[in-house]
Each structure stands twice: as C-alpha cells, then as structure tokens.
Amino acid sequence: xxxxxxxxxxxxxxxxxxxxxxxxxxxxxxxxxxxxxxxxxxxxxxxxxxxxxxxxxxxxxxxxxxxxxxxxxxxxxxxxxxxxxxxxxxxxxxxxxxxxxxxxxxxxxxxxxxxxxxxxxxxxxxxxxxxxxxxxxxxxxxxxxxxxxxxxxxxxxxxxxxxxxxxxxxxxxxxxxxxxxxxxxxxxxxxxxxxxxxxxxxxxxxxxxxxxxxxxxxxxxxxxxxxxxxxxxxxxxxxxxxxxxxxxxxxxxxxxxxxxxxxxxxx
Amino acid sequence: xxxxxxxxxxxxxxxxxxxxxxxxxxxxxxxxxxxxxxxxxxxxxxxxxxxxxxxxxxxxxxxxxxxxxxxxxxxxxxxxxxxxxxxxxxxxxxxxxxxxxxxxxxxxxxxxxxxxxxxxxxxxxxxxxxxxxxxxxxxxxxxxxxxxxxxxxxxxxxxxxxxxxxxxxxxxxxxxxxxxxxxxxxxxxxxxxxxxxxxxxxxxxxxxxxxxxxxxxxxxxxxxxxxxxxxxxxxxxxxxxxxxxxxxxxxxxxxxxxxxxxxxxxxxxxxxxxxxxxxxxxxxxxxxxxxxxxxxxxxxxxxxxxxxxxxxxxxxxxxxxxxxxxxxxxxxxxxxxxxxxxxxxxxxxxxxxx
Numbered sequence: 001x002x003x004x005x006x007x008x009x010x011x012x013x014x015x016x017x018x019x020x021x022x023x024x025x026x027x028x029x030x031x032x033x034x035x036x037x038x039x040x041x042x043x044x045x046x047x048x049x050x051x052x053x054x055x056x057x058x059x060x061x062x063x064x065x066x067x068x069x070x071x072x073x074x075x076x077x078x079x080x081x082x083x084x085x086x087x088x089x090x091x092x093x094x095x096x097x098x099x100x101x102x103x104x105x106x107x108x109x110x111x112x113x114x115x116x117x118x119x120x121x122x123x124x125x126x127x128x129x130x131x132x133x134x135x136x137x138x139x140x141x142x143x144x145x146x147x148x149x150x151x152x153x154x155x156x157x158x159x160x161x162x163x164x165x166x167x168x169x170x171x172x173x174x175x176x177x178x179x180x181x182x183x184x185x186x187x188x189x190x191x192x193x194x195x196x197x198x199x200x201x202x203x204x205x206x207x208x209x210x211x212x213x214x215x216x217x218x219x220x221x222x223x224x225x226x227x228x229x230x231x232x233x234x235x236x237x238x239x240x241x242x243x244x245x246x247x248x249x250x251x252x253x254x255x256x257x258x259x260x261x262x263x264x265x266x267x
Numbered sequence: 268x269x270x271x272x273x274x275x276x277x278x279x280x281x282x283x284x285x286x287x288x289x290x291x292x293x294x295x296x297x298x299x300x301x302x303x304x305x306x307x308x309x310x311x312x313x314x315x316x317x318x319x320x321x322x323x324x325x326x327x328x329x330x331x332x333x334x335x336x337x338x339x340x341x342x343x344x345x346x347x348x349x350x351x352x353x354x355x356x357x358x359x360x361x362x363x364x365x366x367x368x369x370x371x372x373x374x375x376x377x378x379x380x381x382x383x384x385x386x387x388x389x390x391x392x393x394x395x396x397x398x399x400x401x402x403x404x405x406x407x408x409x410x411x412x413x414x415x416x417x418x419x420x421x422x423x424x425x426x427x428x429x430x431x432x433x434x435x436x437x438x439x440x441x442x443x444x445x446x447x448x449x450x451x452x453x454x455x456x457x458x459x460x461x462x463x464x465x466x467x468x469x470x471x472x473x474x475x476x477x478x479x480x481x482x483x484x485x486x487x488x489x490x491x492x493x494x495x496x497x498x499x500x501x502x503x504x505x506x507x508x509x510x511x512x513x514x515x516x517x518x519x520x521x522x523x524x525x526x527x528x529x530x531x532x533x534x535x536x537x538x539x540x541x542x543x544x545x546x547x548x549x550x551x552x553x554x555x556x557x558x559x560x561x562x563x564x565x566x567x568x569x570x571x572x573x574x575x576x577x578x579x580x581x582x583x584x585x586x587x588x589x590x591x592x593x594x595x596x597x598x599x600x601x602x603x604x605x606x607x608x609x610x611x612x613x614x615x616x617x618x619x620x621x
Binding site for chain 1: 364
C-alpha cells in the first residue's frame with residue numbers, strides 16, 4: 001500500500017481546503033437543510049392524505065428514505081464537472097500530468113478527502129431533522145445496516161465515476177454548466193432522490209432499472225430499509241458494483257483517449 | 268548508458284488539428300454542420316540532443332513551438348511523429364516514471380496547492396515523489412535558505428506575492444532531486460531583485476548539482492546568467508543551435524543610448540558629424556537616441572561626443588532584447604551558422620489524419 005500514501009496525502013489536503021472555504025461549505029449545508037425539510041413537509045402532506053402506508057412505504061420508512069437520500073447526497077459535493085472542466089480547458093491538468101501520479105486517482109483522492117467532514121455534518125443534521133419529525137425507521141436487521149454501508153460506499157464510488165466520465169465532455173465542449181445541470185436533472189429523477197422509484201409508472205421504472213443512477217440513492221436506501229429480499233438485494237448491490245467499477249474504468253479509458261487525441265489548451 | 272545524451276529527439280513533430288470557421292453566424296452554422304479542419308505544424312521535425320549538465324535556452328517568438336516541445340519532453344503531449352528519449356525513457360509512454368526524473372516550473376501557472384500553506388505543498392511533493400525523509404529535510408532546508416522561503420512558509424500559495432510564489436515553485440520542482448529541470452518563463456513579471464536571486468539559484472544548481480536545465484524565456488538576462496547554449500525555434504523548426512557568446516557577437520552588436528536633454532539641441536548635424544556610423548535620432552527635441560555598434564564604440568565615447576553639444580539631464584542604455592535577437596536571426600539579417608538539416612526527406616512520408 002506504499003504507493004497509495006500520496007493519494008492519502010492529497011485526500012487530507014483536500015479535506016483541509018474545506019476548512020479554508022468554511023463559509024461556502026456552511027452556506028451549502030444550510031441550503032441542504034432547507035431542502036431536506038421541504039422534502040419532509042412535502043411527503044408528510046402526501047402521507048397524511050393517505051393514512052397508514054402509501055404503496056410499499058410506511059411514513060417512518062419514508063422518513064428514513066429521505067434521511068438516507070440526504071446523507072448520500074451530502075458527499076463529494078465539491079467535485080463537479082464545472083471544476084474539472086475548467087482545469088481541462090485552461091490547461092491546469094498539465095501540472096498534474098508532469099507528476100508521478102495517476103490523474104484519476106488524484107481526482108478521486110481529492111473528491112473523497114472531505115467525506116469524513118461531509119458525512120459528520122450530514123449525520124448531525126439528519127439526526128436533528130429525524131428527531132424533529134418524530135424519528136425514522138431503523139434497519140430491522142443488523143445485516144441490513146452492514147449491507148447498507150457497503151452499498152453506500154459503492155454509491156459514492158458510482159457518483160465519482162459518473163461525474164468523472166461526464167467531465168470528459170470538457171474536451172469537446174465549453175458549456176460545462178449545462179452539462180453539469182443536465183447530469184443533475186437526470187440523476188435526481190433516476191436515482192430516486194426526488195421520488196422513490198417504486199412510485200414511478202412501469203415504463204419509467206423500467207428505464208431507471210437499466211440506468212446506473214438507481215445505484216446512487218435507491219439501492220442503498222432500499223437496502224437500509226430491508227425492502228428487498230435477499231437475492232434481490234444481492235443482485236442490486238452487484239449491479240451497483242458493476243456500474244461503479246465499470247464506469248470508473250470507462251472514465252480511465254475516456255481520459256486516456258482524450259489526452260491522446262486532444263491538444264491541451266493554453267500555452 | 269552513460270554515453271547517451273539526456274535528451275535525444277529525432278524528427279520530433281507535433282501536428283494540431285485546428286477548426287477552421289468562417290466569420291459570422293453563417294460561418295458558425297456552416298461549421299456546426301460541416302466541420303473543417305486544418306493541420307497546424309506546431310513542431311516540425313526537430314532534432315535536438317542535450318547532454319547531462321547542459322543549460323539550454325530554448326527560444327522563439329510566441330507560437331513558435333517552444334511550449335509544445337517542452338510538453339512533449341515532459342510526456343504531457345504525445346508527438347505526432349518522430350522519436351524522443353529522455354534519460355532512457357520515452358516520456359509519453361512512461362509518463363509517471365519520466366515525471367520522477369524531471370522538475371517543471373511554469374512561470375504563468377503555479378504547481379503549489381492554492382489554498383493550503385506553502386509548506387504543506389512541499390509535504391505533498393514529498394509524498395507524491397516518495398522522497399526519502401532525510402533527503403527531503405536536507406533539500407528543504409537548503410532551498411529554504413537559498414530562496415528565502417522561511418518568511419512565507421506558512422502562508423497559502425494564493426496569498427503570497429508573485430516573486431515568493433515563483434521561489435516556492437522552484438523549490439517544489441526540485442525537492443525530489445530531478446536530473447532535468449524545465450523552466451517555462453521562470454522570471455516573467457518579476458522585479459529585478461527576485462529575477463537576480465532566481466537566476467543565481469538556478470546557475471548554482473547547474474554548477475553544484477549538475478542539474479540539466481532547459482528554459483524558455485523572453486529575457487536576455489535569464490540566458491546570460493544561466494545558459495551555455497541557445498536553441499532558437501521559429502514556426503516549429505530549429506533555426507539556430509549554438510553557444511550564447513557567438514549569438515550575441517553576431518546578432519546583438521547594436522546598443523541604443525538615450526539622452527534626456529534640458530533644451531533642444533542647437534544643431535543635430537553637429538552631433539551626427541561627431542558620430543559617424545551611428546544612427547542618431549531626436550524625436551521631440553528633448554530626447555536624443557544614438558544607435559551604435561558596441562564593437563566600434565564604447566558607451567562612454569558616445570556620451571563624450573554628445574555632451575559638448577547639449578545639456579544632458581539623464582541617460583540610459585537599452586540592452587538588446589532577445590526578441591530582437593531572434594527576429595534578426597529569422598529575418599536572416601546576419602549570417603547564420605547552418606542549422607542542423609531538418610528531416611525534409613521524411614516529410615513526404617507524413618501520414619495524414621490519425
């Protein structure tokens with residue numbers, strides 16, 4: 001593991017940067033609090049209209065779903081297409097290329113560095129929100145919790161891989177903000193971040209099941225709730241792993257061919 | 268192998284594909300549907316070999332292909348054609364391994380982490396290059412002293428001055444004892460004192476550590492203080508490769524001395540008469556410029572010839588700019604030692620597309 005020391009060091013440095021930009025981080029955090037509270041009131045209204053269970057979820061389960069989604073959304077908030085695109089377009093990646101480091105692993109280290117802090121803040125806020133709204137469903141079985149942790153880790157890798165792949169469009173386009181927004185919109189729908197996928201009409205749910213995004217929120221959240229039977233859970237986490245690793249490798253391939261094919265601008 | 272040069276490039280070429288777009292909305296629309304491209308030869312079949320311990324100035328006007336060459340040498344860009352070996356490695360094939368042997372400083376771009384204290388960037392370099400702790404401490408202590416880094420060691424790179432940043436960038440590039448140091452305009456925008464200390468430092472590296480240096484610059488001072496050899500590139504081709512003394516004797520003979528006068532001179536003709544073979548001009552009556560050949564006159568002689576005719580308040584001498592030197596070389600104003608013949612023969616074999 002000696003070769004990974006450098007990436008650990010870079011991850012640590014990027015965690016430190018979060019503290020430099022603590023004002024920005026705090027504003028982001030406050031924004032996300034408003035968002036999760038709004039989601040809670042929205043879904044509370046829906047559930048109050050239909051006392052008991054709505055489809056497959058009870059209200060405590062739905063609350064748990066929202067909290068889990070909130071926590072999963074709280075990681076890697078500083079890694080986006082816009083920043084990577086700017087680095088590519090303005091030729092800053094040249095600096096990285098002149099170093100004995102792997103470009104993708106460096107990006108991964110930098111994206112992961114802040115996770116302990118992001119996670120700690122999200123857990124604290126999540127606990128307060130959950131308390132205020134009368135508690136959430138806890139995993140019925142410790143095995144669910146363990147599987148959830150695996151699934152959540154895969155969800156984070158998947159998020160990185162997707163953003164990394166999408167960022168590579170910076171080699172061909174300058175409109176990274178549009179690209180980033182488009183990815184966010186598609187992700188919010190098909191990951192189940194806005195509405196659990198079970199509430200989708202069949203055709204839309206079918207589409208979601210062949211896309212990688214469900215692995216970002218839906219799969220770990222359902223694993224937490226123990227909403228899927230054993231084989232289904234294994235299949236879904238396996239699918240998640242295949243997407244996460246597949247896209248990670250695909251990103252490497254994209255980067256390599258892009259670097260070969262395209263000039264590094266600026267200078 | 269010890270007999271091999273540190274850098275060995277043969278027929279090194281980089282072609283870029285540039286989008287060709289007609290002006291205006293119609294042009295943009297046309298471009299959207301039928302993209303047209305044109306190949307631009309950034310580096311055109313250059314041959315270059317650099318021995319260990321040399322300090323080479325790599326010069327040329329903007330867009331001549333300097334940075335492109337450096338980027339190929341560092342493994343950042345893949346050459347379109349030709350062969351390239353740096354310290355026994357093909358840089359773009361073994362990019363990471365090559366990166367361990369080289370240090371790179373871009374004058375216009377920092378390699379330090381912007382938001383964290385300078386010392387922590389150095390610590391990251393230690394981890395990235397896996398520098399043995401003892402060696403790291405030695406180097407850090409030495410560079411800190413030589414470059415005067417102590418006063419801003421704990422300040423984030425984004426908050427230090429340009430001169431401080433450049434000094435820290437140099438340290439950053441050298442902590443892992445690279446054999447080869449690439450400097451891309453290392454003194455751009457710096458004040459005289461900082462320029463001077465940076466040049467002395469680099470010269471010392473070459474002399475004491477035997478580091479091989481290749482630098483691009485637009486500042487003659489950099490070359491004079493650091494380099495033994497000058498390579499000039501223009502439009503992607505090497506048009507001069509030789510030592511500095513010869514180049515200066517041949518191309519930098521002219522000096523211009525400027526006088527600030529108290530009153531307009533009574534007779535320009537009288538001044539000119541005293542200075543045959545010089546070009547004497549006076550633009551607004553209170554300024555007088557004399558262009559002279561430094562092998563023919565000393566600056567003092569010019570001053571002595573001018574003083575009796577006018578009252579001089581102030582004067583200064585223009586040093587020739589590298590830009591002028593290069594311009595002269597490629598305008599062919601002065602005879603050249605024949606540059607190495609470029610590989611014209613292989614040109615017909617250029618495969619198009621890729």
